[in-house]
Amino acid sequence: MSFRELRDFTEMLRTLGYPRLVSIDNFRQPNFPLVAEILLWLVKKFDATAMAPTDIEGESDRVIFIKAMASFMATKAHVRLSTQKLYGADGYAVRELLKVTSLLYHADKKSKAKDDTGAPPVSLSDFDINTKLGDLKQTRMLANEITSRGAQLYELLGSEPELRAARQKVLGQGMDIDQIETAVKHSLKVLRGQTEKINTMMGSLASDEANLEAKLEKKRMDLERNEKRLKSLQSVRPAFMDEYEKLEAELQKQYEAYVEKFRNLSFLERELENHNQREQDKFEETERQLRRMQERLRDEELRLIRGGEDGTLDMDDDDDDLDGYDDVLHDGQFSDSDEELEQEPRYGQHPGGIGRHAGAFGDMGAGDEDSDLDSEITDDAEDELLGYGNDDGDDVLNDTDDDF
Numbered sequence: 537m538s539f540r541e542l543r544d545f546t547e548m549l550r551t552l553g554y555p556r557l558v559s560i561d562n563f564r565q566p567n568f569p570l571v572a573e574i575l576l577w578l579v580k581k582f583d584a585t586a587m588a589p590t591d592i593e594g595e596s597d598r599v600i601f602i603k604a605m606a607s608f609m610a611t612k613a614h615v616r617l618s619t620q621k622l623y624g625a626d627g628y629a630v631r632e633l634l635k636v637t638s639l640l641y642h643a644d645k646k647s648k649a650k651d652d653t654g655a656p657p658v659s660l661s662d663f664d665i666n667t668k669l670g671d672l673k674q675t676r677m678l679a680n681e682i683t684s685r686g687a688q689l690y691e692l693l694g695s696e697p698e699l700r701a702a703r704q705k706v707l708g709q710g711m712d713i714d715q716i717e718t719a720v721k722h723s724l725k726v727l728r729g730q731t732e733k734i735n736t737m738m739g740s741l742a743s744d745e746a747n748l749e750a751k752l753e754k755k756r757m758d759l760e761r762n763e764k765r766l767k768s769l770q771s772v773r774p775a776f777m778d779e780y781e782k783l784e785a786e787l788q789k790q791y792e793a794y795v796e797k798f799r800n801l802s803f804l805e806r807e808l809e810n811h812n813q814r815e816q817d818k819f820e821e822t823e824r825q826l827r828r829m830q831e832r833l834r835d836e837e838l839r840l841i842r843g844g845e846d847g848t849l850d851m852d853d854d855d856d857d858l859d860g861y862d863d864v865l866h867d868g869q870f871s872d873s874d875e876e877l878e879q880e881p882r883y884g885q886h887p888g889g890i891g892r893h894a895g896a897f898g899d900m901g902a903g904d905e906d907s908d909l910d911s912e913i914t915d916d917a918e919d920e921l922l923g924y925g926n927d928d929g930d931d932v933l934n935d936t937d938d939d940f
Contacts, residue, residue, distance in 0.1 A: 542627065545634050548641045549574070552581065568598060568625040571633070575605045575622070578636050582612055598623065609636060 542560045549558050554577060562570055572592050579586050588604055591597045606617045615635050621628040774780075 541634060542630060545630050545637060548634075548637045552637070552640055552644060563627050563630050566625040568592065568623075571622065571625040571629050572598075572601060574633060575601075578633070578640065579605060579608055581640055582608075586612075613639060615639060 539560070542563060546558050546560060554574070558570070558574075569592065576588055576590070579588055586608060588608070589597070589601050592601050602619045602622050606619050606622070609615045609617055613636065617632045617635065618628075621632050623629075
C-alpha cells in the first residue's frame, strides 16, 4: 500500500463528509473497527435504507459483516471487493475501500458540476440496472430497427442510378391531366379491393367469434350439468356399499388369520428343520461310535489272535478292553441284557477260530475259556451294534416321514 493511496483515501473521506478525522497512521496496524465503520458509512451513502449487520465482536460476526458489505457493493454499485483484504483491516483494505470511495467522490464531483449548470441531481436509481430493463428492451428494438433500415437503405442506394434516369425522364415530361386521373382511379380501385378484402376478413372473424362463443356456452352448460351430477352422486349412498363394507371387514379378518397361520407355519418349519438337524447329528454321532467300536473290536480280535499264536494272553489288557466296551455300550444307549447278547447269533466270519488256535498251541484250559468268552463277546457285540445302527437309522427316517 503506497503513501499516495493512503493520502488520497483520507482526502476523499474528508471531501465526502466523513464525520471523524482519519489519519494515515490509523492503518499502520490492523484496525478492523475503523474499517467496519467506514464500510458501513459508505453503504449508507449509497443507500440510506440498506440493512447491514452491526455486530463485529466475534470472528464469525466479522466474516458475516464483510460478506454482506461485499455482496451489497457487488449488486448495487457493481464493484468487486476482496473480502480477504477487507478482513485484514490494514493498508491492503484501504486499497479496496478506495474503489468505493473514488466512485462516490467522482459522482459527487460530477453532481456539483451539474448543479452549477442546473442539471438534475444524481440518485441511486441511476446506478441500479434493474430500473433500466425497459430502456434496455427498447434499445435492443431500436438497434434491430436501425440494422434493418440500414440494409434497406443500402439496397435502395444500389438501385439509385436506374431510378435517377427514370426520375429525370418523368420530370422532363409535361403534366398530363388524363394520365394523372387514370393513375388516381387505378389507385382508388386497388384501395377499394383491399378494403373489401379486409371487410371480408372482419366478417369471417365475427362469424368465427360467434362460433367460439357458442362452443364455450355449450361447454359451460355441460360443465354445470356434470357438476350437478357429481354432487348428486356424492350425496347418494350406493346400494352395494353395505355389502362392500361387510366383505372388507371379512377380508380383514381372513387376512389376520392368514398372517397368523403363515407365522405359525414358518415357526413349525423352522422347528422341523432344527429337529431334523438334531436327528441327523445324532445319527452321525451313532455312526461314528459304531465305526470306532468296530475298529476297536477288530484290533482286539487281531490282538487276541496274535496272543493265541504266541500261547499267552494279556488278561489285564482284556479286562481293560472289556471295561471300555461296557462304557461304550452304556454311552451308545444300548439296553440289551446279557441274556439277549447270549441269544444273538455268533460272528459268522470266524466260526470257532479262536478255540482252534488255542487247542492247536496248548492244552491250557484257561486259554480256551478266555478265548471262547472273548469270541462270544466280540461277535455278539458287533452284531448288536450293527443291528442297532440299522434300527436307529430306520427310526430316524420314520420320525422324519411322520413330521412331514
